[in-house]
Amino acid sequence: MEAPVVDDRLLHQRVVGGDETALGELYDRFAALIFGLALRVTRDRVIAEDIAQEVFVTFWERPLAFDPERGSLRAWLATIAHRRSVDHVRAEERRKVSVLGPRVYERPADMEDTVLAADEAIRVREAVAALPGGLREVIELAYYRGRTYRQVAGELGIPEGTAKSRIRSGLRKLAEALGGEQP
Amino acid sequence: MSLERLYLDTLAEATDQVPVSRARLLAAATSRRRPAPDVPAWAAPYAGRVAALDALLGSVERWDQVIVEGWTLQELVAHLAAKDSLLAASLGAPVLGPPIGGNDGLVRTRELQDFERERQPGETRRFWRDQADALCARLPEADPDRVIDPGGTPFAVRDHLLARMLETWIHTDDAATFNGVRLPHPVAKHIHPTADFCARLVPWTMLLSGFEAAARSVRLTLTGPGGGDWHIPLDVSRVAEAYQGESTDVALSCDVVGFCFLLGGRGEGFAWDVTGDGGLAADLLTAAPALSGP
Numbered sequence: 001m002e003a004p005v006v007d008d009r010l011l012h013q014r015v016v017g018g019d020e021t022a023l024g025e026l027y028d029r030f031a032a033l034i035f036g037l038a039l040r041v042t043r044d045r046v047i048a049e050d051i052a053q054e055v056f057v058t059f060w061e062r063p064l065a066f067d068p069e070r071g072s073l074r075a076w077l078a079t080i081a082h083r084r085s086v087d088h089v090r091a092e093e094r095r096k097v098s099v100l101g102p103r104v105y106e107r108p109a110d111m112e113d114t115v116l117a118a119d120e121a122i123r124v125r126e127a128v129a130a131l132p133g134g135l136r137e138v139i140e141l142a143y144y145r146g147r148t149y150r151q152v153a154g155e156l157g158i159p160e161g162t163a164k165s166r167i168r169s170g171l172r173k174l175a176e177a178l179g180g181e182q183p
Numbered sequence: 184m185s186l187e188r189l190y191l192d193t194l195a196e197a198t199d200q201v202p203v204s205r206a207r208l209l210a211a212a213t214s215r216r217r218p219a220p221d222v223p224a225w226a227a228p229y230a231g232r233v234a235a236l237d238a239l240l241g242s243v244e245r246w247d248q249v250i251v252e253g254w255t256l257q258e259l260v261a262h263l264a265a266k267d268s269l270l271a272a273s274l275g276a277p278v279l280g281p282p283i284g285g286n287d288g289l290v291r292t293r294e295l296q297d298f299e300r301e302r303q304p305g306e307t308r309r310f311w312r313d314q315a316d317a318l319c320a321r322l323p324e325a326d327p328d329r330v331i332d333p334g335g336t337p338f339a340v341r342d343h344l345l346a347r348m349l350e351t352w353i354h355t356d357d358a359a360t361f362n363g364v365r366l367p368h369p370v371a372k373h374i375h376p377t378a379d380f381c382a383r384l385v386p387w388t389m390l391l392s393g394f395e396a397a398a399r400s401v402r403l404t405l406t407g408p409g410g411g412d413w414h415i416p417l418d419v420s421r422v423a424e425a426y427q428g429e430s431t432d433v434a435l436s437c438d439v440v441g442f443c444f445l446l447g448g449r450g451e452g453f454a455w456d457v458t459g460d461g462g463l464a465a466d467l468l469t470a471a472p473a474l475s476g477p
Contacts (some may be wrong), residue, residue: 013367018219018234020209031203033195040194052203053211060212062242064364078191116187124190143189168196174189175197 008073015063023060030074031056034081037115041085051088055081075115082115127177135170142167216241217312220319225327226344228373232351233315235366236263237308239355243362246304251357252477254296257307259354261299262477264311265291266350267318269333270343276321279314288334288476345380348373353447368440374409378439381446382413382423384474385467388446389417392470399463402431405439433459435467448475 014022034055038048055077059066066076116124128139141147141155153163219227219234246256254262266288268278280298284290299307327341338346352369359366368374382403389396396417403413404426412426437455445453450472457464 009367010370013370016235016238016367017231017369017373018217018237019231020213020218023212024205024209027203027205027208031205031208033191035203036194036197037191049203053208056208057212057215061215061238063238064242064359064366067365068367069365074191075187116190120190121186124186124193128189139189143185143192146185171193171196174193178193178197 009068011073012063012066012068015060020060023056026059026073027056030077033074034077037078037081038085041082042088047088048085051081051084054084078115123178124174127174130177131170131173135166135173138163138166139170139174217316220316222319222322223327225341225376226319226322228369228377229344229348229351230319231369231373232348232355233312233319235369236260236351236355236358237312239359239362239364239366240304240308242364243358245362246307248361250361251354254477256358256361257299257304258296259358260307260311261295262292263351263354264314265295266334267311267314267347268295270347271314271318271321273331273333273343274318274321274325274340277317279310279317286332286334291334292477342380342383345377348377349381349443349447352377353444353449356444356449368408371408374439374443375411377443378405378409378411379413379423381443382415384446385415385423385471386417386419386421388470388473389467390419391473392466394466394470396463396466399460400429400431401463401467402426402429402434403442404434404436405442406436407439410439431459433457433461433463433467435464445471446475448472 011022011026015026031052035048035052038051038055039045042048042051058080059077066073128136131139137156138152141152142149147155149160149164149167152167153160156163158166217234217237219230222230240256240260243256248255250256250259252259252262264280268280268283269286269288269291272278272283272286281294284294299310302310322344325340327344328339330337330339331343332338333343336343336346356366369377382405385401385403386397397419399417401413401415401417403415403423405411405413413423414426414429414431415423435455435457437453441453442455444450445468450468453468455464455468
């Protein structure tokens with residue numbers, strides 16, 4: 001789940017101050033997510049690995065391009081990963097067009113520059129709607145209505161730990177529905 | 184936004200293998216931007232600011248417009264390299280560029296500004312960073328308590344490094360502000376010794392400004408990460424230390440970063456809470472930037 005803003009600020013301060021152990025911690029926390037995101041878009045493990053590495057190196061090289069006042073570090077890294085992945089897919093398409101000729105190769109629908117493209121967003125919404133009632137309820141409260149764990153627990157009259165584990169089960173079900181990591 | 188957060192949380196839940204090698208990543212990253220120089224703990228606040236300025240210099244493009252003191256970014260970076268080189272010379276570390284013509288900050292600054300003028304920004308950045316790294320490489324052998332006087336200022340070696348930290352920090356902030364970049368603060372454990380150094384300078388600023396206050400004393404409470412509470416006798420033969428309930432003529436309280444910047448000559452809009460002798464507080468505020476040079 002998303003780390004609190006204060007962690008983002010501290011990691012950012014440390015990376016700006018040239019502390020490479022902070023980059024290592026960032027990698028431990030987000031590498032799987034960033035790799036998974038790049039893999040979903042590119043459908044190529046080797047390319048996805050290169051993109052994931054480039055995302056972290058970019059943050060290290062120009063850490064002042066990130067501003068913690070304007071959003072979470074995770075979302076910022078995900079946006080770069082998505083943009084790089086889309087760039088890669090587009091370059092591949094152009095290459096195929098030039099090899100096969102424009103009439104033979106039909107390019108897929110245009111990809112968007114947001115992390116969550118419109119068609120993928122529809123699939124996420126559908127997957128949430130298809131969750132079993134109890135899980136759907138907690139996911140909708142936590143994400144569509146922006147409730148904290150504690151608020152979710154309070155509204156449903158269940159312990160906070162139960163709310164937390166139910167949300168995680170919901171996320172795992174969604175991950176299965178979306179096809180998991182493997183393209 | 185909420186759907187995007189859900190999507191990222193879902194992906195994080197789905198992926199548990201991390202295929203990218205951590206060692207490969209760190210090697211690639213540090214080859215593109217050097218990490219903070221490896222130094223003894225007492226010099227870490229300076230090493231952190233060197234890395235922060237390097238990060239800023241890697242993201243700005245306007246090197247030829249005047250930022251502060253009538254200097255462009257290129258001239259400002261040459262000025263920092265000049266001050267670093269005088270300290271390097273006092274410690275027996277290599278001095279890069281033209282030989283030092285005189286043990287004076289402004290003389291050396293002009294030498295290096297002339298030297299850098301015809302060069303590309305990237306070369307100036309590398310020159311400054313190489314000099315900072317050469318200085319840092321010498322520090323493991325240096326005695327932090329030895330008093331030396333580069334540029335005619337006698338301080339212990341550890342305090343010279345804190346002075347270099349403060350100046351590098353302030354000029355990085357000058358350049359960041361000019362370029363519309365928000366510079367995050369140093370970590371608390373780097374701010375604290377710098378604030379302590381600034382607190383110890385306060386009696387000297389009063390002396391240099393001609394205020395007769397040697398018999399008086401201040402309680403200084405600095406708030407925010409890296410802050411603390413100091414008892415400062417305004418007598419230069421005594422030393423500011425952690426506050427332990429002493430009775431003082433005035434108690435002052437303000438943000439720790441604001442206080443460091445005040446001593447560094449960036450006191451615009453600065454204010455502190457005053458309890459006690461308001462006249463003494465006013466003199467302290469007037470005197471505070473007395474040791475800040477360009």
